[in-house]
Amino acid sequence: MQDDVQTGPQAFDLGKVWNNRFFGLGSAFFTARAPTALRDPYWVARSQSMARELGLQDNWWQSQEALEAFSGNRPLAGSQPLASVYSGHQFGVWAGQLGDGRAILLGELETRDGQSLELQLKGSGLTPYSRMGDGRAVLRSSIREFLCSEAMHALGIPTTRALCITGSDQPIRRETIETAAVVARTAPSFIRFGHFEHFSHNQQHDDLQKLTDYVIDRFYPECRDAANPAAALLAAVTHRTAKLMADWQAVGFCHGVMNTDNMSILGLTVDYGPFQFLDGFDPDHIPNHSDTSGRYSYKRQPQVAYWNLFALGQALLPLIGEPDDAMAALEPYKSLFPAALDRRMAAKLGFADSSEGVKTLVNDLLALMASERTDYPIFWRRWAQHLDGAPADMVLDLFHDRPAANTLLQQLQDPDQKFGQSPSAALALQSNPSVILRNHLAEQAIALANQKDFSMIQQLLDVLENPFEDHPDHATWSGFPPDWASSIQISCSS
Template sequence: MSIPFDNSYARLPERFFAPVSPTPGPDARIVRVNGALAFELGLDAEWLNGAEGLKMLSGGQVPDNATPIALAYAGHQFGNFVPKLGDGRAVLLGEVIDRHGRRRDIQLKGAGRTPFSRGGDGRAALGPVLREYVMSEAMAALGIPTTRALAAVTTGELVMRDTAIPGAMVTRVAASHVRVGTFQYFAAREDVEALHILADYVIARRYPEAANAANPYRALLDGVIAAQVELVSRWLLVGFIHGVMNTDNCSIAGETIDYGPCAFLDAYDPAAVFSSIDRMGRYAYGQQPSIAHWNLIRLAEAMLPLLGDQEDAAIEEAQQALAAFGPAFEQAYRAGLRRKLGLGDEAAGDALAAEILSAMTTNAVDFTLFFRRLSGAVGGDDGPVRSLFIDPTAYDAWAIEWRRALEAAPQDAAARRADMDAVNPAFIPRNHQIEAMINAAVDHQDFAPFETLLSVLSRPYDDQPEAARFAEPPLDHERVLATFCGT
């Protein structure tokens, strides 16, 4: 098969990237090819599953027209600026135009050392590869902007982390791999020419409407801010915690990228942290909006030379753009909560949302189960949702006011339930299920749990009675207290 690869990023100046060849594993085997995504990209899943496809997916053969490169970028990691990071274990093969006319990056993650590896081995372990595959595909099924997983392969070698564990690669598909840290990389070097080139590239590829604005670079900044507002508000509405919201993990395209120590809430808690490396709670669940804003401030700082000829004018443009984040986020998040509660009235819905979230925190209520079961209470069956509370009277008091708000906006009960179920998933990638799936694959070479989990999570908003156990929270002995990056 001849894949119509291009690599527009490789046509940028050489300081934007480093040419690099992927390093294949000694005995690569396919774990899974994402057939639906392959079709969307215009690729032949059967070919990808074959010997020639395996060579490409494992780095053993660079396809014709591909130009493998590792991208340069910087980043703030837990608030500390590192002027040179870059793709330390990822190789961008190139881009394809999908069936919808969109340009999509295809990247091998875990493909060996690059000039940006900083002493690392450039490899990926099987557990984190499977986590990224499941998490990214679950997020796509939830309707949240995300990178995707085209394939996972084992490499036939061991990689050293705490112990020797099986190596693997994931083929990642993204709208773009440009990050806030990419702009920071050139701003730190005072390379204004490169900032112009990069911004023009991003506008042409991701924000073409900005090209016709009076100030195209301000319009670009506005576009990125709007994309992050949508993304992070939707994270919170499904209980997702990214875990490492460094600026090098903040996509200019507004996609969820770099699934390291990510997790989903079980019991609702704004202070919830799972990432083993987030010891101070910088990236806690409830901190994510403020961190997104902080990251966008860093982007605006890097873009100052583009926003105006005079520094004062550029700062004013940046401040105006950034001032829109808070109100836009609150509007998106509150509207999402109202939809989850089946309410349209803004004043009543916002007050009821704040009250129930407070009660859920006090009562350690499972976030996903509460909202999914609440639709059943529309018809008067309060038992399943009420049982989630340590003190059920906290729900009872709230439910009286909730029902009054429902009555103020009459709607057929079945239609209201359907609307609520369409935004309140029954199934999320629960942490204990992810860990069990990884353990089965790593310890026993058993990929059946991986396949089963993917199947269930592909229809998160559907009732699947046969998969009821995947909707349940962990038992006490199953609780996952920490998640790990994998590097």
């Protein structure tokens, strides 16, 4: 059922001053463009936790003004809407000019804790960068992005956030006829590697310098006093990206379209399209059925991230100067990523620190899981529950080769002798979520939403906002996926 919309005079009031600092960079960076109105909009979903960060009152969504504003139908006073231009490599091939083809940046607001967040409407109509697209987003993809943005945030993984979805019965053609939706999403900045590639490729070095100075001054002030600020920026982005890849790999997240225009300069997860969390553990899993070469498979994500960082380094080379300085900024990735992943995997086992013994145990476990396609999130959650006192059989039952699994579990009988430390059940439980946004859960919520029943979206959100807790009322959401889940195909239009 749709929520009733009220018109109380104080129901919706951002009460903030817009900064619009990206707008201040000048016309080379964007085209001023207002959103296109969405026909007869209605509420689909909202994140109250994100709303509170923006300082919105709890009943903000009951205002007709809010509904119209976040559908792109009514301008927000003080905003300066725009679509930014960028370029990039797509599937490893230079694609030339791209840009915000279906997203309008409204501007920048301060949160209640004094941080600045940009507010963007995705699916808000044609822009000069839409190319062959229609500038719209469909309900299906909007639900997936909304839920996964908030789920990743709750998992502690750097990400863009989502405030709300508004929908419309306006027809949109993808593989079939679907309905339109708009996601209001936030981030400290939506600047991508592709923004730097755009100005570098077009020999606009003054604008490249301007963009670099803007990013350093706003987000990486520690780089300003470096001998080579552009190289220091590349090194800082390398560090954040390495940590992000470790987060993705540890939780079993597959992005699906790791093009350079989908890589955040702040090390955030951005642009949720054909993403997927692993069900059965398969290092070769490809979440995007459009990715026929498997470039963006789960196991290749860390390597692709380095490739994308190299492309960013090339884009910054006119400012860095010497290629050796760019390569020196990139080199730490090769140690930062594995070290970060080792720490995260050790924590999943319950160990505060990694060690050679812990790494060996992790590798042995993953090899066994890969050979049997063991359910990745269920294994790790049961492992944590076993450390917390649950019987070992609940872990062993996941494997056909029980003796091999039992041999690995037996190593925990005297962990101090083998690993020099004892595993912590509390750490394991806080490192292995009870519930994640599996594809089949999103599909079930989408199917109901297509019938104008949005209740499962909000229920899923409530659970995903507390992923490390058990949820007895929704126990099936932590269980095995149904057989039909393996036939779900996710494409770039998802």
